[in-house]
Every structure is written in C-alpha cells, then in structure tokens.
Amino acid sequence: MQETVNILLVEDEEAHAELIKRFLERSENFNVLTVTDLKSAINQINNNSLDLIITDYLLPDGEGIELIRLKGNFENDLPVILMTSQGDEHIAVEAIKKGAIDYVVKSESVFQELPRIVNRTLREWNLVKAKKEADKLLTKQYHELQKTNQELDRFVYSASHDLSAPLKSLLGLINVAKLDTKDNQMIQYLQLMEKSVHKLDEFIVEIINFSRNTRQEIEYEKINLDNLVNSIIDNQSFNNNFDKIEFQVSIPDELKIINCDQLRLKIILNNLISNAIKFHAYHRSDIPYIKIDIYKSADQEKVIIEIEDNGTGIEKGHLDKIFDMFYRGSDINNGSGLGLYIVKEALIKIHGNISVTSRSNRGTTFFVELPADELLDK
Ligand SMILES: Nc1ncnc2c1ncn2[C@@H]1O[C@H](COP(=O)(O)OP(=O)(O)OP(=O)(O)O)[C@@H](O)[C@H]1O
Ligand SMILES: [Mg+2]
CATH class of the missing domain: 3.40.50.2300 (Response regulator)
Structure with missing residues (x-):
C-alpha cells in the first residue's frame, strides 16, 4: 500500500x-x-x-x-x-x-494536472533532501578526517623529535668508545653501529621534513642560491667517496638572489644532491661529477635547476616509480625511498615541477622547474 x-x-x-x-x-x-x-x-x-x-x-x-x-x-x-x-x-x-x-x-487544466505535479515535486524534494544529507555527512567526515590527519601529523612530528635526541647521544657515545679502544675488531663493530645509527637518524630527518612540509606555512624570503647550494654540498661531506666527486655549480648573476621558501628549497636540493652523491658509479674509470646548472627557460617563464650526474643511472622500468613513497630503485644504498617523494610534495607547495632523464650506467639528470615570476623581482 x-x-x-x-x-x-x-x-x-x-x-x-x-x-x-x-x-x-x-x-x-x-x-x-x-x-x-x-x-x-x-x-x-x-x-x-x-x-x-x-x-x-x-x-x-x-x-x-x-x-x-x-x-x-x-x-x-x-x-x-x-x-x-x-x-x-x-x-x-x-x-x-x-x-x-x-x-x-x-487554470482548470492545471488543477487536473496537480496530482502529477505533486508526485513530481515530492520526487524532486526527496532528491534535494538526500543530496543535502549526503553533503552534510560528507562535511562531517571531512572535518573528522582533517582532525585525525592533524593528530597523526602531530604524533609523527613529536615522536620523531623524541627519537632524534637519544640517537644523537648514542652517536656521541660511539665516537667516545672508538677513541677509547685500540681493538680493531671492536672498532669495526663500533663503525657498523655508527652506520646504522646514521641511517636511522637520516630516516627520522626525512620524516620530520615531510611533516614540516605538510604543516609549515609557505614563507617567501630572499635567498642567496650560491650560498645555499654550497652549504648543502658541504653538509654532504660525511658521505663516503665525497672527495672523489667533482662539483660544477653554475648560477648566472641574475639568479643568484631569489625569493623562495627556504625550507622547501633546502629539502629539494638536499635530496637531489644527496642522491647524486649516493648513486655514483665509483667503480667506473671516468671521474665522477655532479653538475648543478641554474638558468631561465627559453620563454623566460621558469627558473630551471638542473642536477646532472654520471652515476649508476636508473633503469627505464623504474623511472616512473622513483617519486613514489618508499620506492627504492636499487639495493646499492640503504635509504628508505622517501627522498624523491618528499621532493615532489615540497615542489607542489612552491608551485614547481620535477622531471628526470636517465640512462642506465651513464647517469641521471633531474630538472626542477619553478615559476620565474614568483622567484624574481620584476
Ligand atoms: N641520481 C640518481 N642516480 C641514480 N638513481 C637514482 C638517483 N636518484 C634517485 N635514484 C633512484 O630513485 C630511487 C628513489 O630515490 P629516493 O631519493 O626517493 O630514495 P632513496 O635515495 O633510495 O632513499 P632516501 O632518499 O629515503 O634516503 C632510489 O632508490 C634510486 O634507485
Ligand atoms: Mg634519496
């Protein structure tokens, strides 16, 4: 009925x-x-x-x-x-x-039509109502999700911070222990421990960076690119084989000072340069180099940061996956596969783009594109 x-x-x-x-x-x-x-x-x-x-x-x-x-x-x-x-x-x-x-x-003919009009109106009304209810539910779920996200983010951030401090003191103690012993076997163990702690520490830094990138407001400020690039290179000097690499940095005068968000730019350059160092083919006879070229695109619309190495290269099958979270293209390093994912996320924040070309056993070039009108004073 x-x-x-x-x-x-x-x-x-x-x-x-x-x-x-x-x-x-x-x-x-x-x-x-x-x-x-x-x-x-x-x-x-x-x-x-x-x-x-x-x-x-x-x-x-x-x-x-x-x-x-x-x-x-x-x-x-x-x-x-x-x-x-x-x-x-x-x-x-x-x-x-x-x-x-x-x-x-x-009119009389309209009155006759009213039962049909009423049925149609009720149908429409129910649709509108159902849509309103769905919208309301969606808004509620969106707010809940946002809250959960913020809580998760806060948790990850503070947990990473709390993990970082004891690791630093562990590193200090390992170094003291190394000085205190002449036992070669013991020194070797300590070195292995140090390496593991470094790895854990790098992972934590990546998580903190990721978290910062998500939560921290974008803040444009004047940056001296020369200084920034050089300090990032210097910070990598703890890497094995660092001294064997020839760095060639070229930045034209007009691009030496730019407006950018320092945190994101640092995250991006740090990861790309550390990859270029990590994935070098030190067994090959040619001198390992890393070229960092910064220039404007032909149409003047973009500032391009090109980072080229003559390292291991990336096999074709891996190329479209290297920006995925936790993706590692090879076992020759012990990273966590987060670096390029964070680079991509950081670039979204500063309206940039990244692309890559690579040849297995020859080398890799990353191209970072940033909008020139945001980076440069007109
Ligand atoms: N310059 C490069 N030369 C060769 N392979 C590269 C280069 N940069 C990235 N890759 C490949 O892309 C993968 C993903 O890079 P990504 O930086 O995300 O992770 P990772 O360096 O392995 O670990 P993490 O950065 O977390 O320490 C790497 O595992 C590697 O296989
Ligand atoms: Mg990396």
Missing part, C-alpha cells in the same frame, strides 16, 4: 479549493487539508505532520511565499508549490529564489 501524503492546501477562493481538493483526492493516497488564510496555514504547519503545501500567492492576510522555509531549518521544511493567477508569472522568479520547489498558473 502506498503511504498517505498529507497535503495542506491554502486557498481562499472556495470554488478553486473545492476543485483542487477533488482532483487531488482522486489519488487514493492523497489526503488534503484546506485552510483559507496564512494564519491558519502556519497553525497547521506547526501542529500537523504534513508532506507538502500548495498555496495561493495572494491570501487575505499576506502572501503565500511566506510559507516557504518557514521553520528555517531544512529537516523540518516542506516542499511548497505556489499558485498564481494569470499575469502574475513574474512572481515565479522570486518564489523559486526563496525556495519554492514548483510554480503553477491557476
């Missing part, structure tokens, strides 16, 4: 009201309650459970439009079909804007 639809009809012209009621109640499940003015309509809305309102526009004590969104809160709202006389069509726009869901011009 179909559910009863309770309709409130607000119409002061008796003949019209009678006719409409008769047509509507041809549908077995329509139950029509008729009132003749606004005041009684409001009374009915507040005290009865209704499904829909059909109202005349002009009523003895006001306009039918006033019944739209009466309760101000969508769950309790009712769909309203507004009726006007011929010639009052201009009211339609106002009515629809206010939230009337349908609009009809009174």
Whole structure:
C-alpha cells in the first residue's frame, strides 16, 4: 500500500479549493487539508505532520511565499508549490529564489494536472533532501578526517623529535668508545653501529621534513642560491667517496638572489644532491661529477635547476616509480625511498615541477622547474 501524503492546501477562493481538493483526492493516497488564510496555514504547519503545501500567492492576510522555509531549518521544511493567477508569472522568479520547489498558473487544466505535479515535486524534494544529507555527512567526515590527519601529523612530528635526541647521544657515545679502544675488531663493530645509527637518524630527518612540509606555512624570503647550494654540498661531506666527486655549480648573476621558501628549497636540493652523491658509479674509470646548472627557460617563464650526474643511472622500468613513497630503485644504498617523494610534495607547495632523464650506467639528470615570476623581482 502506498503511504498517505498529507497535503495542506491554502486557498481562499472556495470554488478553486473545492476543485483542487477533488482532483487531488482522486489519488487514493492523497489526503488534503484546506485552510483559507496564512494564519491558519502556519497553525497547521506547526501542529500537523504534513508532506507538502500548495498555496495561493495572494491570501487575505499576506502572501503565500511566506510559507516557504518557514521553520528555517531544512529537516523540518516542506516542499511548497505556489499558485498564481494569470499575469502574475513574474512572481515565479522570486518564489523559486526563496525556495519554492514548483510554480503553477491557476487554470482548470492545471488543477487536473496537480496530482502529477505533486508526485513530481515530492520526487524532486526527496532528491534535494538526500543530496543535502549526503553533503552534510560528507562535511562531517571531512572535518573528522582533517582532525585525525592533524593528530597523526602531530604524533609523527613529536615522536620523531623524541627519537632524534637519544640517537644523537648514542652517536656521541660511539665516537667516545672508538677513541677509547685500540681493538680493531671492536672498532669495526663500533663503525657498523655508527652506520646504522646514521641511517636511522637520516630516516627520522626525512620524516620530520615531510611533516614540516605538510604543516609549515609557505614563507617567501630572499635567498642567496650560491650560498645555499654550497652549504648543502658541504653538509654532504660525511658521505663516503665525497672527495672523489667533482662539483660544477653554475648560477648566472641574475639568479643568484631569489625569493623562495627556504625550507622547501633546502629539502629539494638536499635530496637531489644527496642522491647524486649516493648513486655514483665509483667503480667506473671516468671521474665522477655532479653538475648543478641554474638558468631561465627559453620563454623566460621558469627558473630551471638542473642536477646532472654520471652515476649508476636508473633503469627505464623504474623511472616512473622513483617519486613514489618508499620506492627504492636499487639495493646499492640503504635509504628508505622517501627522498624523491618528499621532493615532489615540497615542489607542489612552491608551485614547481620535477622531471628526470636517465640512462642506465651513464647517469641521471633531474630538472626542477619553478615559476620565474614568483622567484624574481620584476
Ligand atoms: N641520481 C640518481 N642516480 C641514480 N638513481 C637514482 C638517483 N636518484 C634517485 N635514484 C633512484 O630513485 C630511487 C628513489 O630515490 P629516493 O631519493 O626517493 O630514495 P632513496 O635515495 O633510495 O632513499 P632516501 O632518499 O629515503 O634516503 C632510489 O632508490 C634510486 O634507485
Ligand atoms: Mg634519496
């Protein structure tokens, strides 16, 4: 059996009201309650459970439009079909804007059509309602997700910080122990321990960087690129084989001072330069080099940072995956595969891009593109 639809009809012209009621109640499940003015309509809305309102526009004590969104809160709202006389069509726009869901011009043929119009209006109303509810749920879930994300981020950040301090003291103790012993076997063990602690420390730094990149506001400031690149290279000097590498840095005068976010730029350069050092082919006879070239694109729109090495190269099959989280293309190093993922994320923050070309056993070149209008004063 179909559910009863309770309709409130607000119409002061008796003949019209009678006719409409008769047509509507041809549908077995329509139950029509008729009132003749606004005041009684409001009374009915507040005290009865209704499904829909059909109202005349002009009523003895006001306009039918006033019944739209009466309760101000969508769950309790009712769909309203507004009726006007011929010639009052201009009211339609106002009515629809206010939230009337349908609009009809009174005539006998329209009255006959009303059962169909009511059914259509109810269908539309249910769709609108379902969409509103889905939107509400989505907004709620979005806020919950955002909160969980922030909590997770805070947790990762503080856990990484707390792990970092004891590691630093462990490194210090290992160094003291190395000085205290002449036992070669013991020194070898200590060196292995040191290497492991370094690895763990690097991993923690990467996680802290990732977390910083997500949470820290972007802050553009003047940066001396020459100094930045050189200090990043110097910081890598603990790497084995560092001394064997020939660094060639070339930055034209106009690009020596740029505006950029220091944190992100450092993360990007650090990772790319440390990769270029790590993945060198030291067994080959050619001199290992790392070229860092900074220049403007031909159309002057981009500043390009090119980092080229003649190291191990990357096999074709790996090339499109190296920017994925935790992806490592080879076992020759003991990294965690986070570096390039963080580079990509940091570049999103400063509106940049990265691409790569590589030949196995020949070398690799990374191209970082940054928007020139943001980096350079006009
Ligand atoms: N300059 C390069 N030469 C050769 N291979 C590279 C180079 N840079 C990246 N790769 C390849 O891309 C992979 C992903 O690089 P990524 O920096 O993300 O991770 P990782 O260096 O292995 O570890 P992490 O950076 O976390 O210490 C590397 O494992 C390596 O296989
Ligand atoms: Mg790396």
